[in-house]
Amino acid sequence: MNSYSKKALNSLIESDEDYNDVFVLSGHINQSIVGSSIKIIENKLIELKFSKTVVSKAKLLGVELMENIFKHQSLGTNITPYFHIAITKKGLVMLSGNSISYNDYLVLHKKLNELDLLSKEEIKKRYIGVLTDGSISDKGNAGLGLLTIFNRSNNKPKHLLNKVSEDEYYFNMEIYLSSFN
């Protein structure tokens, strides 16, 4: 684990004696790892007796978060990404982090600021708009991944962009899925 992910996670863990890991992934992520991870997450959440709805939400959000990591992660960085699911005093949460380029930071910072100002209904409307009119490629999906995350989350995702250097930032997200099962 790197210092940026430790900082983000420790602030959550230290404030919450109920923190319990459900799934922890750190390091390189590719599409095969996404599929395998989702299978493990599904089995664990079923074992913990979460509802079908929560399990589906976790799978759909997990795919987006992990795919966002491997599509947008900076190349040549030593700072590894992470993806966790944990139970906290708030309920079931997902946490992710990955380094991004300065150019990606500028785009992401702007998008996050815009989304933070929107209501749930406005986010859904924007999601439908981009789903209908946006285009996708192997480099990205016109911001649809980030919109999907905001649209599917129960509350607005928390996010943090930490500067690593002039060319690199570290992007952390915390997403609340559900209260306790």
Added chain:
Amino acid sequence: MENFIIKKTDKTPEVIFDFRKNLISISGICIPENPYDFFDPIFKELNHLKKSKSDILFEIYLEYFNTGASKCLLNIFLEVARVENEFPATTVNWIIDEGDTELKEAGEVFEEISKLKFNYKEISSN
């Protein structure tokens, strides 16, 4: 005409075009790394169905999917809705596990945008 089948993998669903019944079935996990490459043959087969000018029934039962797949799925629904005179009465059976409101809502978004008739069928996993 023989059925068109794409076998399922750990990242992509099974797809069956049953031309005798005008049925298109898509089931499984749908997280293709390159969604356009995966869905391109499906669009091509859809063009064959246009010649029949008959009702189409979709049966969709997905475990989960990524945004690329959701975009391509929506494009299929929009294409069918766009050429109403070639697909006069298309119905989508959106199949979900009992109690899964998350995937039901995903279907409702496709229904809202495409204006196709969606039936929501819950199946018990027990």
